[in-house]
Amino acid sequence: MATRTTSAPRGSSNSKSGGSGSGRTPAKTGRSGTGTARGKQAAVVEPQQPWILRALAGVWLGIGHVVGAGVRRIGHDVSDLDPADRRDGAALFNLALGVFIATFAWWGFKGWFPDVVYSIVNGTFGWVSLLLPLILFVCAFRLFRQPWDSRGNNRVGIGFLIMTFAGTGLAHIIGGQPTVADGFEGLRRAGGMLGFLAASPLAAIHPAVPVIVYGALAFVSLLIVTATPFGAIPRRIRGAYEHLMGVDLVDADAQRGDSHDRSYLYENEAAVEPKKKRRKRFFGKDRDDDPTLEGYVGDEAFEHAIVDDDAPPAKGGPAVPPGVRRPTQAEIAVEKIKAAQGLGSPKAVADNATEAIPLVTPTAALSPAVPPVIVPSAPVGPPPPPTPIPQRTEQLSLAGDVTYTLPSSDNLTPGSIPKERTEANDAVVAALTDTLQQFNVDATVTGFSRGPTVTRYEIELASGTKVERVTALSKNISYAVASSDVRILSPIPGKSAIGIEIPNTDRETVSLGDVLRSQNARRTDHPMVMGVGKDVEGGYVVANLAKMPHLLVAGATGAGKSSFVNSMITSILMRATPDEVRMVMVDPKRVELTAYEGVPHLITPIITNPKKAAEALQWVVREMDARYDDLANYGFKHIDDFNKAVRAGKVVPPVDSKRIIKPYPYLLVIVDELADLMMVAPRDVEDSIVRITQLARAAGIHLVLATQRPSVDVVTGLIKANVPSRMAFATSSVTDSRVVLDQPGAEKLIGQGDALFLPMGASKAMRVQGAWVTESEIHRVVEHVKGQLKAVYRDDVAPEAQKKQIDDDIGDDLEVLLQATELVVTTQFGSTSMLQRKLRVGFAKAGRLMDLLESRGVVGPSEGSKARDVLVKPDDLAPVLAAMKGQEAPATPDAHTAALSENANANIAVGGYAEDLVATDLERRKQVTEYHDGADGIDDEDEGGEDAWSLTGR
């Protein structure tokens, strides 16, 4: 692409970023560590080494830095290299070794030590050892000047190795193929021992074979060292000719403008580049430092598998008069967009911009003269019209001929029209491009998609630019856009681009009504579908709770959990009848879910007591077992199949059973603060949750667990392993984010409904802005559903749930206190020692029980060693016991009768329910629970193959 060929010079960018440190991750990190900090450490001698070694290393490095500073100033000055990138120690070693070999190989120095080394080097490589100093000098030069270019350095090193090997083979043939038997002198004058070993086996076939093989290998090694692909050889030869003869063939061609390579030169204004630079390029010298080399077709072939396929001007295109520069692709692109903007048609602008964006050069994009040609990647449309959600007539007749209408969508008000692009976005684009430019990162902002809370800006890198160079800038970007909540996605899933998510200074609220009226929400009438919110691209996100199948919602206080839970419950109330979905709500905070008290979808009053909540979870386990028994007895794998068969009349109870089999509704269990439950009964709660989550999917039972304390003692490993879908709102620490999502990210969210949604099966979390539903909307919906049906609660879910809490001072002693009361009242004898004996408790406990009895008015005050007066008559025992249990009054059979008749009046089938009141747990397992009112409601068609979540169009 032109963006790449015409990008800012890599060499210069690297050289200029020196000193910043954060401007890039050094190339050597691939080998030696993770970035600048590590690079800096690498220059420091390990502390455990003896001081003498540290001192020597320090001296060596000091000399290396001095020599390196000089070498970096030769020619094109690269002395502002980042200190963390330097590899002066290694470079100095190459240089010193080269000088040392040159002393005897080139300058004939004598002495025992040079003689020994000479024998080794010359005996190994023959006369090729004459080239070794040169090779080492080149390596040292590269290491001093381009230490960050590890790939380039490796390439040159490998090229030289092959060249040396091939050279010794050829030298062996040229030197007359001496053998070991002829003595070492002969080998030294040829290719040394290495040449002998390399060439003699091939020469045994035919003397021409090693010449051909090593000749070819030497040629290839030359191409590798100079980074010349085969296709670029003619150009290099032409460059050599030009250099030798002083003719500027390249310019002449460029003016004709009819070749691929020449087109590049037009784009890079290379037609006017000084000859000196082109000469450098030909010799492969400084190619990484030479701005004109960037993108030179084929130059990078050894380093980059993908060769740029930029569209050059067509062959034989219109000639450009000498002296007139052909417009670059980028300029053409910008002109196109300008023209489209002139038309005033947003579509034309978008079309042309889409076409043009890939062609915009960084220079064009960064130039203040040219406005950033950036459009939202996915143009955002207006919210769905507030048309009513279609009524689902087939599901609305409840058992007993009750007509139930779902709440009208008018109850949920439409949100504001989302904006595609605002001034705030333009300001951020300018700040981003400016930051990239300042740090010489060869990348460009190619587009953005504006979501309600954050906008994701897309950055494309030029060929050869490391992703880390952008990610390392995260703090600078935060600084530039004045936001601490910058999140970098590398890459954006499914795109070769880096995403930078930056909060909108002008954020928008996502109305639940809009989400539920969106296309995807309308496409299915599955009763468990909820409106989640909007993603970063502005698409509506809806999710099927039945497919999740269990969800963990976590986030710091005030991050938006309760609002999410409200949206979820309201979605269910808007879309499902009580026959389709029943709910158990646990709200230890006591305030969050009170608005839903009395909705007919509840099977028990909202549970606020954590102890009762733990019991309710155990009830859910029993309910699940009962459903499983039914599935097993009738041979079904999923409750949906069972329900289908029931509706088709294919499920017949045993002849002697009075049971009426009805479809099971989905059961949604919502816990608004898991931490409170885990505090009172961690083991029981965890056991129940794990059992439910492992099995409940097939039974149509789904859990939603919300917590503001996503620590490991609340969201234990076992719970996590079994709750596959996660919704993370802003967390207070990265640790919390890891607990919820197994990855960081949630700590960077900005609260107020900003969330990362990781549904089951998704590998990457999706950023969404949660749907928002106001209290008055909730009130309207709840009034509608309550106005049609009264809630019919089961007693056995959380028997004490609707009753008063036991007094704190009784604590865990309720059972024994009841026994003591019974004992004292029936015997009318208030003695502590009697309690000790009869209840088998210690003196201290018996004394405490007596104090409790006194505080409840059962006995009088202590009278020394005498027994206390008993103030309650045996006839009044029952109300006293009830009061101690926290009950208003003892439950009477009449209360049940009244409830049952009320249900009957509401035409709800209560047969199963009445039976359950008398059934023991054991019997229940056999008989199968039928707390539900009998429904014919789950529309199974909608479930096939549908994902747990999906994005809609707008």
Ligand SMILES: Nc1ncnc2c1ncn2[C@@H]1O[C@H](COP(=O)(O)OP(=O)(O)OP(=O)(O)O)[C@@H](O)[C@H]1O
């Ligand atoms: N989806 C949303 N859209 C807009 N604003 C929201 C959204 N969700 C939450 N907020 C804002 O954030 C505030 C706090 O949200 P919420 O009460 O849901 O937080 P929470 O996580 O439940 O906190 P806590 O744990 O203390 O109850 C809300 O009062 C509202 O102003």
